Amino acid sequence: MQGGVYHLALSDVDEDKPHLHLVVLTFSGNRDCIVVPAYSTDGPAVNDFIQTCLKSGMREDEIYARLDNAKYLTFPSGFPAKEAYWCISRPRRVAQSTVLSGRFLGTMKPQGVLQIVSRLLASLQSHSPSLLSPKAVKSLRNYAKSLMIECGVADGSVLPPEEPQSHGPS
Amino acid sequence: MSARRISQLQPFNEFRFDDCMAYLAAKYNHALSTYEMMKLHVMIDVHHTLNNAMPVIGGDIWPFVNGPVPRGAKHRVADWIKRYEEAGEAPEAFEIIDRGDRYQFRPKQVPEADDFSESELAAMELAWQEVVPPLSRPEGFAESQQFFHNASPIGEAWDKAWKRGSALDWNEIIDAYAVALPGRESHHANIKTLLRI
Numbered sequence: 033m034q035g036g037v038y039h040l041a042l043s044d045v046d047e048d049k050p051h052l053h054l055v056v057l058t059f060s061g062n063r064d065c066i067v068v069p070a071y072s073t074d075g076p077a078v079n080d081f082i083q084t085c086l087k088s089g090m091r092e093d094e095i096y097a098r099l100d101n102a103k104y105l106t107f108p109s110g111f112p113a114k115e116a117y118w119c120i121s122r123p124r125r126v127a128q129s130t131v132l133s134g135r136f137l138g139t140m141k142p143q144g145v146l147q148i149v150s151r152l153l154a155s156l157q158s159h160s161p162s163l164l165s166p167k168a169v170k171s172l173r174n175y176a177k178s179l180m181i182e183c184g185v186a187d188g189s190v191l192p193p194e195e196p197q198s199h200g201p202s
Numbered sequence: 203m204s205a206r207r208i209s210q211l212q213p214f215n216e217f218r219f220d221d222c223m224a225y226l227a228a229k230y231n232h233a234l235s236t237y238e239m240m241k242l243h244v245m246i247d248v249h250h251t252l253n254n255a256m257p258v259i260g261g262d263i264w265p266f267v268n269g270p271v272p273r274g275a276k277h278r279v280a281d282w283i284k285r286y287e288e289a290g291e292a293p294e295a296f297e298i299i300d301r302g303d304r305y306q307f308r309p310k311q312v313p314e315a316d317d318f319s320e321s322e323l324a325a326m327e328l329a330w331q332e333v334v335p336p337l338s339r340p341e342g343f344a345e346s347q348q349f350f351h352n353a354s355p356i357g358e359a360w361d362k363a364w365k366r367g368s369a370l371d372w373n374e375i376i377d378a379y380a381v382a383l384p385g386r387e388s389h390h391a392n393i394k395t396l397l398r399i
Contacts, residue, residue, distance in 0.1 A: 044208045045398045063217040069399065077398045084395040122399050124256065130213045161320030163254060168319075 040134035070116040104144025120152040146179040209369035214261025214274025224309035233306035245329035255396035265364035269350025
């Protein structure tokens with residue numbers, strides 16, 4: 033399921049119009065997973081969203097990864113392959129059954145997944161407090177490392193430095 | 203500009219619901235009632251959304267007589283009770299304590315703090331302090347009912363949804379908190395923009 037791209041409408045704001053979602057992490061036991069949504073670069077809502085994030089001090093590379101989807105995914109015939117903002121600042125944790133209820137569009141090439149996952153990891157490090165659990169961040173990092181090996185990318189050239197994660201004294 | 207109503211920010215995640223309830227029940231050594239679980243779910247999602255523009259558990263929240271109730275969680279717990287009453291089956295993650303007048307749920311499997319993000323733990327703690335300790339006071343249930351019907355921003359959002367006869371609207375929830383927490387207007391305006399993605 034990891035690396036899979038699904039066509040899903042997760043929120044009312046999507047007005048029942050599904051968007052692409054990339055599964056970046058699945059949790060063991062067939063339970064839930066983390067997805068990152070994509071929006072066409074010409075969409076007004078996503079551009080308002082980006083402007084709001086920029087005004088709040090975030091950098092563009094902490095907000096989205098811009099990909100030409102046609103380069104990284106073979107779409108079913110008749111499905112438009114567009115340039116998209118993959119909104120790494122909006123990861124969502126949802127039940128795997130929710131994702132599987134959407135239309136499976138294909139598996140993204142590891143080079144594309146790596147761009148999104150590495151940006152997501154960097155974005156998570158810059159967001160305080162963290163939006164994902166330490167266990168999820170660790171698993172994402174391991175996934176990114178496996179993608180780097182698959183893509184022949186040198187260690188340390190893509191991922192942000194590892195930071196100790198702590199919830200402080202309990 | 204009048205924003206379109208938003209009743210669901212993401213679908214109900216039953217695993218996160220179980221995790222949050224089990225973690226809090228174990229942390230405070232307190233078996234939870236159905237009422238407590240429903241209100242904890244509401245307030246966990248409210249606090250996390252107010253600060254991060256996304257819920258922890260998800261699903262839509264409806265105006266019931268007893269205040270705001272997340273429909274997905276209500277169905278889940280009702281199913282646990284039905285299976286227990288009809289077949290003596292307990293849910294996977296909880297032991298059911300039958301007190302005669304009501305059921306309580308004690309976790310059998312407890313997630314670790316590392317299973318939650320810092321922002322999730324912060325929202326869970328705020329929700330716990332708002333929901334559970336007040337219920338132990340002599341007039342606790344009546345006070346809780348006031349809180350969830352009109353004496354709080356979430357109560358105001360419940361009231362609007364109740365009169366309208368539809369699910370609570372996240373725009374109205376955030377607006378109510380923006381009025382109650384002056385000085386954070388730009389933060390709340392940003393959150394409403396972030397919700398649209």
